[in-house]
Amino acid sequence: MSHGDLSFMSTLTDPPKEQFRLSMLVNDTRYRSLTFQAIAALVLALAIWYLGNNLIQNLRAAGLNISYDFLGDRSGYDINQRLIEYDSQSSHASAALVGILNTLLVAVLACITATIFGVIAGVLRLSNNWLVSKLMAVYVEIFRNIPVLIWIIIIFTIMTAVMPGAKAYLGENPERELLFGLFAFTNRGIYAPAPVWNDGSMIVVAVFFVSIFAMFAYRRYAKKLLFDTGKLLPMGWPSLAILILPTVLIFFLLGQPIGLDAPDPLANRFNLRGGIQIGAPLIALWFALSIYTGAFIAENVRAGIQAISKGQFEAAAALGLRPGRVMNLVVLPQALRVIIPPLISNFLNITKNSSLAIAVGYADITATLGGVTLNQTGRAIECVLLLMLFYLTASLLISMGMNFYNASVKLKER
Amino acid sequence: MSDKKNNNPIAFVATSVIPESPPPAREAGVYKWVRENLFSNIPNSILTLVAIAVVYNVLSNTLPWILNGIWTTSSLTECREVLQGKTGACFSVLAERWAQLLYGFKYPEEEYWRPNLALILLFFALAPVLFFDLPRKLLGFTVIYPFLAFWLIWGGSILVPIVALLGFAVAAVVFQKLGKGSFAASFFGAIVAALVVWKVGGMLIPDNASETAMLAAVPSRDLGGFMLNMMLGVTCVSLSVPLGIALALGRQSSMPLIKWICVVFIEFVRGVPLITLLFVASVMLSYFFPPDATVDLFLRVVIMITLFSAAYIAEVIRGGLAALPKGQYEAADSLGLDYPQAMRLIILPQALKISIPGIVNVAVGLFKDTTLVSVISMFDLVGMIRGPVLASTEWNGVYWELLGFAAALFFVVCYGISQYSQWLERRLATGHR
Numbered sequence: 001m002s003h004g005d006l007s008f009m010s011t012l013t014d015p016p017k018e019q020f021r022l023s024m025l026v027n028d029t030r031y032r033s034l035t036f037q038a039i040a041a042l043v044l045a046l047a048i049w050y051l052g053n054n055l056i057q058n059l060r061a062a063g064l065n066i067s068y069d070f071l072g073d074r075s076g077y078d079i080n081q082r083l084i085e086y087d088s089q090s091s092h093a094s095a096a097l098v099g100i101l102n103t104l105l106v107a108v109l110a111c112i113t114a115t116i117f118g119v120i121a122g123v124l125r126l127s128n129n130w131l132v133s134k135l136m137a138v139y140v141e142i143f144r145n146i147p148v149l150i151w152i153i154i155i156f157t158i159m160t161a162v163m164p165g166a167k168a169y170l171g172e173n174p175e176r177e178l179l180f181g182l183f184a185f186t187n188r189g190i191y192a193p194a195p196v197w198n199d200g201s202m203i204v205v206a207v208f209f210v211s212i213f214a215m216f217a218y219r220r221y222a223k224k225l226l227f228d229t230g231k232l233l234p235m236g237w238p239s240l241a242i243l244i245l246p247t248v249l250i251f252f253l254l255g256q257p258i259g260l261d262a263p264d265p266l267a268n269r270f271n272l273r274g275g276i277q278i279g280a281p282l283i284a285l286w287f288a289l290s291i292y293t294g295a296f297i298a299e300n301v302r303a304g305i306q307a308i309s310k311g312q313f314e315a316a317a318a319l320g321l322r323p324g325r326v327m328n329l330v331v332l333p334q335a336l337r338v339i340i341p342p343l344i345s346n347f348l349n350i351t352k353n354s355s356l357a358i359a360v361g362y363a364d365i366t367a368t369l370g371g372v373t374l375n376q377t378g379r380a381i382e383c384v385l386l387l388m389l390f391y392l393t394a395s396l397l398i399s400m401g402m403n404f405y406n407a408s409v410k411l412k413e414r
Numbered sequence: 415m416s417d418k419k420n421n422n423p424i425a426f427v428a429t430s431v432i433p434e435s436p437p438p439a440r441e442a443g444v445y446k447w448v449r450e451n452l453f454s455n456i457p458n459s460i461l462t463l464v465a466i467a468v469v470y471n472v473l474s475n476t477l478p479w480i481l482n483g484i485w486t487t488s489s490l491t492e493c494r495e496v497l498q499g500k501t502g503a504c505f506s507v508l509a510e511r512w513a514q515l516l517y518g519f520k521y522p523e524e525e526y527w528r529p530n531l532a533l534i535l536l537f538f539a540l541a542p543v544l545f546f547d548l549p550r551k552l553l554g555f556t557v558i559y560p561f562l563a564f565w566l567i568w569g570g571s572i573l574v575p576i577v578a579l580l581g582f583a584v585a586a587v588v589f590q591k592l593g594k595g596s597f598a599a600s601f602f603g604a605i606v607a608a609l610v611v612w613k614v615g616g617m618l619i620p621d622n623a624s625e626t627a628m629l630a631a632v633p634s635r636d637l638g639g640f641m642l643n644m645m646l647g648v649t650c651v652s653l654s655v656p657l658g659i660a661l662a663l664g665r666q667s668s669m670p671l672i673k674w675i676c677v678v679f680i681e682f683v684r685g686v687p688l689i690t691l692l693f694v695a696s697v698m699l700s701y702f703f704p705p706d707a708t709v710d711l712f713l714r715v716v717i718m719i720t721l722f723s724a725a726y727i728a729e730v731i732r733g734g735l736a737a738l739p740k741g742q743y744e745a746a747d748s749l750g751l752d753y754p755q756a757m758r759l760i761i762l763p764q765a766l767k768i769s770i771p772g773i774v775n776v777a778v779g780l781f782k783d784t785t786l787v788s789v790i791s792m793f794d795l796v797g798m799i800r801g802p803v804l805a806s807t808e809w810n811g812v813y814w815e816l817l818g819f820a821a822a823l824f825f826v827v828c829y830g831i832s833q834y835s836q837w838l839e840r841r842l843a844t845g846h847r
Contacts, residue, residue, distance in 0.1 A: 026596075036598075037671040044675065051702045058701045129458050130451035131465045145828035146821045147782035149796060154821070157813045352687035359789055370693055380697035387693070388686045395685035 068386075070377045071096070077372050079363040081279045092373045099368035100390060106285050106364065107351045113290035114350060115343070118297025125302050136298065143295035148353055151292050156284035156360040163187040163280075166272050169263075182262045184272055189279040191263035191272050200257040208247045215242045281362035285354065293350050297343060304339035305331065337409050344402040351394055365390055479503050483815075489808035507812045508819055511803050515819070518638015518793050519802050525569070525630065529641050532566040535559060536648065544834065560652075567637070567645070569629035577615030581608040597754035634712035638793035640823060646794075647781040650719040654780075655773065657720065658727025659766075663757065665728065666735055676728070683725035688783050691718040696790040715787055723780045730772035734765035767842050774835035778828045785824075795820050 025035045059065060071093040078088050083101045086094055125136035143151070166186045168174060184191040222233040251258070263275035308331050316330040357364040358371055366387060374383040439445060453459045482502030486509070487493045493504035508515070517526060539559035542552035561575035585608035592600030637645065664676035683691070695714040703709050738761060746756035766773075788797030799816045803809055809816075 033669045037669050040669075040672055040675065054704055055701050057705050061705055124461075127458075127461070128451065128454065129461050129465075131469075132461045135465050135469070141829060142825065145778070145782075145825045145832070147785040147796075147824055149785045149788070150817060150821050150824065153796070153800070154817050157817065161811075161813055355687040355689045356786070356789075358689070366687075366689060370690065374693075374697070380693075381701060384690060384693050384698050387690050391687055391690060392682065392685040396681075 064378075066381060067379075068382055070373075070379050070382070073377070075373065076376065079368065081282055081363055092369075092377070095373060096365060096369040096386070099363055099365035102282075102362065103351070103354055103357075103364040103366075103390075106282060106289070106354050106357065106362065107347075109286050110289035110293065110350045110354070111347045113286070114293040114297055114346070117290055117294030118343075118346075119301055121294060121298035122301025122305070125298060126305060140295045140298050143292050144299075148288060148292045149356055149359060152284055152288040152356055152360055155288045156280065159189070159280040159284050160187050166191075169272060182260070184263050186272070187280065189277050189283060191275045191277050193260040193262040194276045196259040196261050198257045198259060200254045203254060204247060204251050204257060207250045211243055211246045215239045218242055279362070281357065281360040284360050285357050285362050289350050289353055293346050293353075296346055296349075300339050300342040300346070301335075304335040307338045308334050340409070341402060341406060344398060344405070348395055348398050351398065352391060355391070479814075485509050490810065490812055503815050504812050505815055507803070507809045507815055511809070514639060514803065515795060515798055515816075516639045517641050518636065518798060520636035520638065521632060521641070522630065522636075525632065528566045528569070528629065532563045533644070535562065535566075544838075565629065568632055568634065569627060570631035571619060571627045572629075573615075573619045577612060577619065580615060581611040584608060584611045597752070634710050637712065639798050640795045642787070642792065642794040643781070643784045646716065646719060646784040646787065647777075649716055650723055650784075651777045651780055653716070653720045654722075654724040654727055657724035658773075659731055659762070661724060661728035662731035662735060665732055680725045680728050683722055684729070688719070688722050689786055689789060691722050692786060692790050694718060711790075711792065715790075715792070719780065719784070723776055726776045726779075727773055730776060731765060731769045733772065734767075734769035735761065737768050738764055770842065771835050771839055774831060774838075778831050781828060781831075782824060795823065 024031050026032060072091050074088075075090055075092045075095045076088050077095070079086055079095065079098050081102060082098045083105060084094075084098060086098045121136045121139055125133050125140065127133050127136075163185050164187065166184070166188060169184045169186070182193045219235060219239055222235055225231050225233060261275055263272040312330055312334065313326060316326040321329065354364055355366040358367045361367065369383050369390075370387045374380055377383075436442065440449065452462045479501050480503055482497065482500060483505040484493050484496055484502060485505045487496060487504070487506040488510060490504055490507075493502075493506060497504075513523065513526065517529060521529070536559070538552075539556045542548045542550065542556055558579065561579045564578075565572055565575045585604040588607040589600045589604040592603045661676050661680060664672050665680065667673050667676070692715065695718040696711065699714045699718070700709065742760060742764065743756070746760040751759065785794060785796045787794050788800065791797070793801055799820060803816060804812070
């Protein structure tokens with residue numbers, strides 16, 4: 001009896017040896033996913049073939065081909081705002097390079113100032129000062145809810161329609177004085193002094209870098225002393241002194257090798273000469289992106305600080321830490337973990353929004369490669385593809401950096 | 415005993431409660447509030463003074479400008495004559511160009527009632543979607559609304575939206591009938607049925623239908639102004655939510671091919687600025703259509719903006735899906751539900767609820783981004799202001815009134831949407847009771 005039962009059961013538990021049938025492609029969950037993927041691959045291939053076929057037919061009808069040779073051709077247009085040598089004889093490729101550098105310039109500048117605005121506004125919004133926190137709430141709501149394009153245009157209009165012409169600063173008795181004798185705000189942009197590097201200036205720069213290094217070395221030593229012996233060295237003013245004093249000393253000892261070339265109101269009857277000119281489009285774009293994104297960053301900062309539970313503040317206070325240390329040692333390291341990822345995605349947004357430069361005529365990559373070059377050569381497909389490639393590379397690099405950061409600050413659990 | 419009660423022998427024990435005396439003047443009322451909230455310490459006081467200075471500066475500059483505003487002149491020079499050097503806004507540009515700012519400069523004037531009606535009906539169509547308490551039967555109107563709005567704004571033959579609606583209706587019926595079997599079969603069956611209806615219906619519509627139509631046809635290049643922003647915003651958001659859900663599910667899928675198609679699409683779209691996608695729409699997309707097809711710019715822009723926001727919505731929904739505890743997926747499996755049932759009945763309702771604030775954020779961002787179409791020379795609100803209005807001889811130089819108007823319009827809509835989202839979040843907060 002028992003013997004028979006056992007043999008019966010063993011036949012039951014044997015895996016059924018069934019043949020593969022075609023209907024299993026639809027009905028068996030093990031194979032169904034293969035069917036779906038095959039269909040998807042087929043649809044994808046068909047779509048690519050259809051679009052590619054259309055493209056080939058359209059190009060043939062228009063007598064065009066896909067070729068990137070135009071990048072080597074003479075561009076034939078000038079760019080005012082540029083970081084490298086470029087003129088209308090240069091190639092389209094170098095125009096694109098000027099554009100790339102301009103995009104990076106405005107993106108980096110705007111990231112820095114947006115962070116500053118955002119942190120200040122976010123912290124002030126949590127202030128127990130009723131008026132200030134309400135004012136910051138108004139700032140955040142107004143700037144978040146109005147398109148950045150409108151902000152760029154508004155600030156560009158302030159720059160071009162409200163600021164005086166360069167003429168106001170010219171002559172012996174100008175209508176307006178240079179700010180500190182150094183800065184001129186005109187409708188073409190801001191004229192700022194440019195540094196002049198004379199003999200020996202490199203020594204000053206080198207000393208400055210060495211003193212930065214020395215400052216960190218001092219701080220590390222002070223920390224080590226504190227941990228080893230409990231002896232507390234002052235941190236604030238010595239590091240400031242180490243940072244500034246040697247540089248200033250060597251600067252005057254060498255007879256002030258670094259000079260300033262301020263804009264000169266007397267050199268020319270029509271325009272200011274000297275210094276560096278920061279064009280109105282750059283300023284409009286920079287400032288608009290900063291205050292717009294600053295409003296978003298302010299919300300992130302606020303959320304990050306509010307995410308720290310009250311117990312953390314109280315625990316730190318119970319340990320006898322002073323308010324500054326509570327912030328530095330307990331709250332900020334935890335808040336940064338919440339703040340940094342959205343902050344970086346805001347940097348990504350700044351980089352992408354800088355493409356709105358085309359609305360105010362700032363020569364970034366969208367305005368050079370996607371604007372003038374595209375219109376002159378008629379190479380729409382190539383230009384737009386290159387443009388996308390650039391932004392894609394930039395975004396992927398930034399988000400790669402973010403992933404590394406996230407991995408490094410992740411809470412180490414279990 | 416009673417004697418003792420009335421005549422307490424211990425003279426210094428009080429027999430009655432001393433009435434509460436008012437708090438000291440500096441600890442009560444306005445004075446206390448001001449001291450605690452504005453001048454609690456020196457840095458705080460400095461901040462307060464700075465803030466007061468800022469507010470005063472802003473108000474003293476803008477208030478006279480707004481209050482002295484002039485609404486009735488017909489050009490900027492007349493404004494200046496009336497003002498005679500005083501500060502004051504020239505709001506007459508808004509009064510005179512009102513219709514252009516809202517509808518663009520080519521939409522036929524006698525047809526303005528059509529977009530107006532479409533806007534009013536939009537609120538009725540949105541109401542049951544936005545407020546769950548309303549009777550569910552109202553959703554029927556929401557389903558009809560897109561076709562009705564299309565007919566109102568573009569005009570032309572009423573047969574076109576009717577055939578389109580019919581296709582969807584037949585698809586829904588087929589889906590219901592086949593719904594007993596597998597989801598995939600009924601889904602593809604519904605698509606085929608809809609395509610057949612559209613093909614047959616398209617042949618039935620006479621070619622001259624739009625000339626004899628009840629509403630005059632308006633080509634989409636004549637659309638403009640704030641109407642264009644609204645239309646792009648509403649259309650693209652409503653199209654990109656289902657697409658975004660599909661992409662998010664695809665990205666979570668266990669099928670590697672489907673997963674990688676979705677990942678590549680999402681990451682590609684999120685990596686490029688919207689403006690390059692609009693360039694694609696304006697200069698590149700037409701190369702990918704059949705040579706004899708003319709797809710108008712509005713449709714091309716709608717396609718690109720929809721793809722753009724779908725990628726962002728997909729990421730938001732993916733966050734919602736990831737936030738669900740794994741037990742929910744396992745519970746659905748153990749009930750014996752298949753994938754479509756599990757998603758429809760258990761996973762998506764919860765995941766979407768978590769994702770609502772994020773989706774609304776994307777919607778607000780998208781609505782703001784519709785202003786970018788002005789860069790590819792479509793005349794939306796910003797395009798109208800920078801183009802025809804500021805370029806006209808009468809209004810050359812009226813910057814602040816126009817830009818302020820545009821900013822105010824966008825602010826009202828976007829702020830309204832975000833307030834709604836916050837209300838909804840409070841409403842749906844069932845998790846932490």
